[in-house]
Amino acid sequence: MKTINKPTVSLDPGDTFTWPIITFEEEEAVLDVLRRGAMSAKDVTMQFEEEYARWQGNQYALGFNNGTSALQTAMWAAGIRAGDEIISQSVTYWATILPCLSLGATPVFAEIDPDTLTIDPNDIEHRITERTNAIVVQHNCGYPTDMDPIMVLAKKHDLKVIEDIAHAQGSLYKGRKVGTFGDVSGLSLMSQKSLVAGEGGMLTTDDKDIYERAIAWGHYTRFRDKIDSEALRPYRGLPLGGYKYRMHQLSAAVGRVQLKYYDERCREIRKAMNYFWDLMERVPGVKAHRPSKESNCTMGGWYNAMGLYRPEELDGLSVTAYVNALKDEGVVAGSGINRPLHRHPLFRTCDIYGHGKPTVIAFQDRKKVKVPSLPISEAVHGRCIHPPRFKKYNPEVIEQYAEAFKKVSNNYKELLKTDPGNPPDFGSW
Numbered sequence: 135m136k137t138i139n140k141p142t143v144s145l146d147p148g149d150t151f152t153w154p155i156i157t158f159e160e161e162e163a164v165l166d167v168l169r170r171g172a173m174s175a176k177d178v179t180m181q182f183e184e185e186y187a188r189w190q191g192n193q194y195a196l197g198f199n200n201g202t203s204a205l206q207t208a209m210w211a212a213g214i215r216a217g218d219e220i221i222s223q224s225v226t227y228w229a230t231i232l233p234c235l236s237l238g239a240t241p242v243f244a245e246i247d248p249d250t251l252t253i254d255p256n257d258i259e260h261r262i263t264e265r266t267n268a269i270v271v272q273h274n275c276g277y278p279t280d281m282d283p284i285m286v287l288a289k290k291h292d293l294k295v296i297e298d299i300a301h302a303q304g305s306l307y308k309g310r311k312v313g314t315f316g317d318v319s320g321l322s323l324m325s326q327k328s329l330v331a332g333e334g335g336m337l338t339t340d341d342k343d344i345y346e347r348a349i350a351w352g353h354y355t356r357f358r359d360k361i362d363s364e365a366l367r368p369y370r371g372l373p374l375g376g377y378k379y380r381m382h383q384l385s386a387a388v389g390r391v392q393l394k395y396y397d398e399r400c401r402e403i404r405k406a407m408n409y410f411w412d413l414m415e416r417v418p419g420v421k422a423h424r425p426s427k428e429s430n431c432t433m434g435g436w437y438n439a440m441g442l443y444r445p446e447e448l449d450g451l452s453v454t455a456y457v458n459a460l461k462d463e464g465v466v467a468g469s470g471i472n473r474p475l476h477r478h479p480l481f482r483t484c485d486i487y488g489h490g491k492p493t494v495i496a497f498q499d500r501k502k503v504k505v506p507s508l509p510i511s512e513a514v515h516g517r518c519i520h521p522p523r524f525k526k527y528n529p530e531v532i533e534q535y536a537e538a539f540k541k542v543s544n545n546y547k548e549l550l551k552t553d554p555g556n557p558p559d560f561g562s563w
């Protein structure tokens with residue numbers, strides 16, 4: 135018989151989880167654009183670009199209508215062309231790599247590190263061929279990728295590095311902001327990300343040629359006299375990609391205000407999340423997904439905060455049973471992470487453009503798609519748990535949540551008796 139007891143989490147969380155934080159300042163900024171009828175102009179966007187570039191530490195930033203278009207543009211501007219191969223992690227949001235298909239490139243998937251959930255630098259080099267042109271890194275759930283070995287590899291094999299920093303605006307790798315390591319980076323500003331503009335994206339780079347190519351690809355109104363590149367100048371006026379990727383100025387107006395308060399809000403998020411994980415330090419089964427204090431790495435705005443579920447510390451208790459038990463303690467938690475991409479039919483069989491063979495190998499000599507075996511990526515969904523995503527440092531609330539996790543972990547033997555196991559196909563797509 136199930137004992138009915140009071141859930142551990144009883145306090146009203148108030149604004150602990152509220153995100154994004156929108157105030158009258160965003161409202162005023164948006165109204166100003168509306169009243170001026172400047173929705174499709176570029177003055178506010180260009181101010182935002184300048185402020186963002188300065189904040190991140192890059193020479194150039196270019197606004198986009200979303201992160202997906204920024205990443206596709208980053209790939210083309212970095213020189214990805216038909217037949218090239220790009221190495222990336224399989225466990226990520228799809229826009230990290232999927233846009234390369236529209237360029238005729240072939241994604242090559244690598245493993246993630248089981249503790250950082252970012253690309254495993256030791257699983258890259260053996261995947262490099264003469265067709266490899268770039269590595270795309272994604273600082274998954276805010277955790278900065280181990281960039282040093284990747285930059286060494288890139289130099290050795292003359293590869294471009296593209297950073298997807300959609301989860302990690304402001305995350306530090308060894309004291310330096312992500313997005314400043316690779317040749318070019320793309321990021322999202324959609325309304326759940328840690329830096330928010332509504333729908334929007336940004337491309338950043340220190341390379342003038344990349345910047346100009348990015349303009350040429352999808353910003354025809356800016357592809358004008360200021361373009362210095364001799365290779366691009368003959369085509370001015372029309373977008374080379376055939377795309378129109380301009381950022382909506384209502385978004386740019388929101389983004390500018392959000393950026394102003396971003397560092398301060400991230401500091402508070404980090405304080406709250408670190409407090410939670412400090413309280414969880416000796417709780418079996420659930421480990422923090424964060425770099426060590428000594429590493430001089432940070433989690434930025436801790437977007438999509440993740441916990442590492444370790445069933446072996448709980449005699450194999452499934453994360454599904456764990457999350458169900460948390461519900462009884464008043465914690466609405468989730469499990470899992472995006473499913474690996476390499477096994478999805480889109481990356482195996484789909485002929486999107488009518489090349490008469492799977493798009494992923496449209497411009498390769500091969501007839502068959504090589505589907506790699508990536509055991510860590512394939513099992514990771516059962517090893518991830520969502521911690522509460524605290525946006526405010528309210529210690530009493532945080533303590534109750536940590537207490538609830540502790541209680542479930544301590545009760546694992548009881549839970550094993552009714553463990554339903556994990557469903558065969560959880561995770562999205």
Ligand SMILES: *Cc1c(COP(=O)(O)O)cnc(C)c1O
Nearest residue numbers: 200201202227229230300322324
């Ligand atoms: C959200 C996201 C994107 C795409 O950004 P949109 O603005 O939604 O197009 C790309 N990469 C990652 C890792 C993301 O999480």
